Amino acid sequence: YALRLDxxxxxxxxxxxxxxxxxxxTQHDELWQTYQQRVAEHNANKDSVPIKFVP
Known part of the structure:
Protein backbone atom coordinates (compact mmCIF):
# COMPACT_ATOMS: atom_id res chain seq x y z
CA TYR A 1 0.00 0.00 0.00
CA ALA A 2 1.05 3.58 -0.56
CA LEU A 3 -0.19 7.12 -0.11
CA ARG A 4 -0.46 9.87 -2.68
CA LEU A 5 -0.37 13.40 -1.33
CA ASP A 6 -2.46 16.10 -3.00
CA THR A 26 12.14 7.93 13.03
CA GLN A 27 14.93 9.94 11.36
CA HIS A 28 13.21 13.34 11.57
CA ASP A 29 15.83 15.14 13.67
CA GLU A 30 18.79 13.90 11.63
CA LEU A 31 17.08 14.59 8.30
CA TRP A 32 16.01 18.08 9.40
CA GLN A 33 19.53 18.94 10.58
CA THR A 34 21.02 17.73 7.29
CA TYR A 35 18.45 19.80 5.35
CA GLN A 36 19.22 22.93 7.35
CA GLN A 37 22.98 22.45 6.84
CA ARG A 38 22.52 22.06 3.08
CA VAL A 39 20.38 25.21 2.89
CA ALA A 40 22.98 27.16 4.88
CA GLU A 41 25.79 25.90 2.63
CA HIS A 42 23.81 26.83 -0.46
CA ASN A 43 23.11 30.31 0.86
CA ALA A 44 26.78 30.77 1.81
CA ASN A 45 27.88 29.78 -1.70
CA LYS A 46 25.24 31.76 -3.58
CA ASP A 47 27.33 34.89 -3.98
CA SER A 48 30.73 33.22 -4.22
CA VAL A 49 30.62 32.67 -7.99
CA PRO A 50 33.30 34.85 -9.55
CA ILE A 51 32.10 37.25 -12.20
CA LYS A 52 34.33 37.86 -15.20
CA PHE A 53 33.82 40.78 -17.51
CA VAL A 54 35.23 40.16 -20.96
CA PRO A 55 35.65 43.22 -23.19
Whole structure:
Protein backbone atom coordinates (compact mmCIF):
# COMPACT_ATOMS: atom_id res chain seq x y z
CA TYR A 1 0.00 0.00 0.00
CA ALA A 2 1.05 3.58 -0.56
CA LEU A 3 -0.19 7.12 -0.11
CA ARG A 4 -0.46 9.87 -2.68
CA LEU A 5 -0.37 13.40 -1.33
CA ASP A 6 -2.46 16.10 -3.00
CA UNK A 7 -1.08 19.57 -2.36
CA UNK A 8 -3.11 22.77 -2.63
CA UNK A 9 -1.03 23.87 -5.63
CA UNK A 10 -2.29 20.86 -7.58
CA UNK A 11 0.93 18.85 -7.26
CA UNK A 12 0.07 15.21 -6.67
CA UNK A 13 2.74 13.11 -8.32
CA UNK A 14 4.53 10.41 -6.40
CA UNK A 15 3.46 7.51 -4.26
CA UNK A 16 4.91 7.12 -0.80
CA UNK A 17 5.03 3.88 1.14
CA UNK A 18 4.28 3.51 4.82
CA UNK A 19 7.91 2.43 5.25
CA UNK A 20 9.05 5.78 3.81
CA UNK A 21 6.81 7.73 6.20
CA UNK A 22 8.11 5.60 9.07
CA UNK A 23 11.68 6.44 8.01
CA UNK A 24 10.84 10.16 7.94
CA UNK A 25 9.34 9.93 11.40
CA THR A 26 12.14 7.93 13.03
CA GLN A 27 14.93 9.94 11.36
CA HIS A 28 13.21 13.34 11.57
CA ASP A 29 15.83 15.14 13.67
CA GLU A 30 18.79 13.90 11.63
CA LEU A 31 17.08 14.59 8.30
CA TRP A 32 16.01 18.08 9.40
CA GLN A 33 19.53 18.94 10.58
CA THR A 34 21.02 17.73 7.29
CA TYR A 35 18.45 19.80 5.35
CA GLN A 36 19.22 22.93 7.35
CA GLN A 37 22.98 22.45 6.84
CA ARG A 38 22.52 22.06 3.08
CA VAL A 39 20.38 25.21 2.89
CA ALA A 40 22.98 27.16 4.88
CA GLU A 41 25.79 25.90 2.63
CA HIS A 42 23.81 26.83 -0.46
CA ASN A 43 23.11 30.31 0.86
CA ALA A 44 26.78 30.77 1.81
CA ASN A 45 27.88 29.78 -1.70
CA LYS A 46 25.24 31.76 -3.58
CA ASP A 47 27.33 34.89 -3.98
CA SER A 48 30.73 33.22 -4.22
CA VAL A 49 30.62 32.67 -7.99
CA PRO A 50 33.30 34.85 -9.55
CA ILE A 51 32.10 37.25 -12.20
CA LYS A 52 34.33 37.86 -15.20
CA PHE A 53 33.82 40.78 -17.51
CA VAL A 54 35.23 40.16 -20.96
CA PRO A 55 35.65 43.22 -23.19
Missing amino acids: FDDGHNSGLFSWAYFSHLQ
